[in-house]
Amino acid sequence: MKLSKLKIKNFRGLNSNNNPAWTLNQTIWTKIKEANEIKLNLARRYVHITNFEKAHNITLSGGKDKPLKAYQFVKQIVRDKEVPDCLKWLDDIVGKQEILHDMDYIENNKQT
Numbered sequence: 001m002k003l004s005k006l007k008i009k010n011f012r013g014l015n016s017n018n019n020p021a022w023t024l025n026q027t028i029w030t031k032i033k034e035a036n037e038i039k040l041n042l043a044r045r046y047v048h049i050t051n052f053e054k055a056h057n058i059t060l061s062g063g064k065d066k067p068l069k070a071y072q073f074v075k076q077i078v079r080d081k082e083v084p085d086c087l088k089w090l091d092d093i094v095g096k097q098e099i100l101h102d103m104d105y106i107e108n109n110k111q112t
Helices: 020-038 066-075 085-094 103-108
Strands: none
Touching: 020 103
């Protein structure tokens, strides 16, 4: 079984809010489950309900500065304060791997 590529032909009109990310979540989750049947905890998924920029109040100027803005965001994080979700997920990836963003999580947090 080849898990390295997902072929998606048409993104438009696949769900009620025309957001391809929500529609693709089921396909992605299926592939994650298939990978984990091959080897336990081989694949995991972490989901921002909003995009990274909105979730962390980052303003981009044309989009080309996204890597720089993400770097600047990470540099200003203070661990003693409230830790943003993306950092919790990084800790989870290299740690206990307890965070589960399964299809129930996606459906319960779906924005319309």
